[in-house]
Amino acid sequence: MHRLTLARIYICICFAAMLLPAAAYSQSKAPQTNAGTALHLLPVKNMRNDLTLLWQAIQHMHPAYGLYYPADSLQLLYRQTLAAMDTPATESAFMSHIYPLLSKLACGHTQLKHSAGYTRVPSPHLPFEVLAQHHRAWVTTHQVNTIATGDEIHSINGIDVKHIIAHGYNLYAGDGYNETFKELFLSEYDGFEDACNDLHLQPPYRLVLTTKDGVHKQVTVSMPAGNATMPATAAQSNAVSNWITDTTIADGRLQFLKHQPVAWFRAGAYQYSDTLLFKEVFQHVHDAHTRTLILDLRHNTGGDIRVAAKLLSYLADAPYHMISRMESRIPNPAINGFEQYFDTDRTAGFNEGFYAGKQAGNWYQVNFKPAFGDVAATLPLSTVDHFDGRLLVLIDGATFSAGAHTAAAIRAQCRNARFIGRETAGNEEGCSGGTIQHFTLPNTGIVVEFPWMRVVSVAQHPVPGRGVMPDDTVEYTAADIVQQNDLDIQRALLLVEKYMP
Template identity: 55%
Template sequence: MKVHTIKHLLFIPIVVLLNSCAQPSAKNGDAVQKDSLTKGAALLPVKKMQDDLSILWAAIKEMHPAYGMYSPTDSLNKVYQTVNASLDRPLSENDYITHIYPLLCSLGCGHTQLHHSAGYKPSGIKTPHLPFEVLVSKHRVWITTHKTALLNTGDEILSVNNIPAGTLVNNGYNLYAGDGYNETFKELFLSEYDGFEDVFNSFYHWQPPYKIALRTKQGDLKTISLDTATTKLQPTPKAPDPYANWIEAKGTDYLPLRFLKNSSTAWFQVKSYQYNDTNIYKVAFKQIHDKGVKNLIIDLRHNTGGDIRIASKVLSYLADKPYHILGDIWARIPNPSVNHFEKYFDTARTASFIAGFNPGKKEGAHYHIDVKPTFGNLLGTLPLNKTDHYAGNLYVLIDGATFSAGAHTAISIKTQCKKAIFIGRETLGGAEGCSGGTIQHLTLPNTGVVVDFPWMRFVSVAENSPLGHGIMPDYTVEYSPEDVVNKRDLDLEKALSLIKQVKAER
């Protein structure tokens, strides 16, 4: 399994899950061990794997902020027992990670992910690459780009090797954890991050040729045998330039700011937060102000987070009045740095927590966490930027990879910019907040597998948000396979159509 690196940490100083994250069965366990892809890989002893799983489970029960939040604790325990029982024979490290993920999926925390051990070496077996990409939506799968004449854009995959497409999707949902009950990220993961290929290689360990049953765009049913080793590959057609009608501003570096030709409309891509972003914000919003922009599109799609303090600066240009970026911070134990698993956690990250946070008083079932002044004013009222504050029409683009501090930005805008209109798809980051803050590294001592493990709960400023779901758009946009291949930006097109509609109504 490729362990995907997606920069989504909320802050690092210096699906209903029980259904969509299917519990491993004996059949599933067989699927991830039989195949030749495991040959040559070092195998982990059963006792070491079970002991490490026990340590992880004990740590989750003691202090993980999401424990019992989205799935009842007795249901989580059943998943743990099922996962533990599936570790009944030596496994490769890759397969061990695949076995554990259903427990993390049931936990419902997108910040809790698994990474290979420090000394991990792949088996050396070459994993096949699929000569096509897919669009996954609502548990169905369509072909988008392809490099073989055996497939066409818009073909729907009905089954592979006699496994229904819906089952493939469900098993793919097991391969990466997300927040709450969210499915839009799981769809995006399978569609854009080679997740569908991981289902072939990591869950089933299939080797080509693949028997693929399809329904064509014309409604015809057919079955093909696809051998990636012998199929003649074709180049992917070049898509038209999506920025032809836009003029890119100068001085905004990796955060593109574009102005629509012959218009008072701007489009600003606010990507995952980096420390130089605040300087770029100054340049961008000055140009927005100087050009008299009346319609601003803030693009938070694929903003997977970063430093929440940087995220808060975006609001200073957009909020209706002095604002908040967080509603609360809490932990499940009095002092997260004092726990029964200290020796397994990264000491440098523990030191960062101690430098930035103070354990507070118990409030209900949780313990409030205070932020030290050196780390900024995360819980207080923050001032507006008076020089280049924007007060015009605001459109915000979101999707299934808007996560962590990116999602906090989205919900803060939605709550504190009353004119903002949201377009796209439900965010991965929960509207009520997420488990984040200091993202610890818990190294399991027997296998060396590393677990991203948040210590705190960062509560959003949302008002009456639905538990376990992200920020919902005012206008949901769905893509077709042809849209993906042609690189159409339907979210942006929708924003421009709404702007045009407002002008027409004046």
């Protein structure tokens, strides 16, 4: 588990550089400071003015506006959110207040960041962590002996767990109607704890639960004094000993199964250096006469999609497309009427890499400049070390942005691919992304991650608002989490045994 706060979670989940040229990030303008600590109260007028301004920008140009939820429903929720701002509030409370509205945009790239200079006041820590799944919660790691791994929690301080989870779903935006990302956020990045704190649940915590042995009971727990970290989980078990790590590949990301022509490559969030890494990986895969490649896209949260396109060059069946097209809701996103609130360096980056195209229905085409490279064009296969064997792709609720585009492109253009795990966080049909701008609210200094374009995938028959679905769905128990059992790789090895002569 990762002890992160809601204010910092975007660092781990939302990689903003899916398409924007790197130069645009070199001198990003600092947002307006909002002096004070987490206890500083924002005036009602400032909050209302900032929300009104943000909503005007969203209505005008946000690529997800009205895409998954009707515009009239969003407008009603906006009016309700605005009307409910009737008392001064802390910066965190203001952000929590407007997050349900932003969540209804159903865009995982639209997130909030605290103002510059914001000083966070520590909040209570739960003495346990949970696995959130299907709107239920089970204890994983814990620091008190009155609860155990596998206990299902039904309520905390009289609040039903389903309500806590539903509240947590609204504390962070995700793509479409997907829930696997929300579950992962609650389980791995302390989203459940954030939800409890946002609901003002204070220790001691009165839990109603059912033990793993089926006993219904009530217990009261608190964080032990002087102990602010969870105990370490067990070393990863199961088939790890059956793998040989290629020590020439950085971070042990390439392994080979003993006595079998099987390789396992972990393709994490894309780095610019990965283009050279891919060359080395596929050379080693080829030299080992690999017949089955397990491509691990779990927790691949994206990065530069041009790097993702390079990965596809080793996997696609024929010359391929990484994406279908990019489009925006206005003729030129850089000319939008809100220029003073957007980061000027990021705007310059957009102008360096893209230019406005023709109108097509309700959308406007966004074209690539030659210096950037056209990832919507037909791209060639790698002429050396192309992999033609069976491909098993591992995906989960943190396969997002360019990572999800990779999964969608593989599904559409690799006939020997089979997917294992859980629905991706990113929609199979594409996402709002491209240039991820910073929209600074002038009265509070809060920064909004604001995508300018819609990046349409190459998926042939996507279900609107849903991610890439696995062919083999794998679900974990609380004990699996604590013991670090990799059930996805176990399922992959079962398929290897099935298909190997």
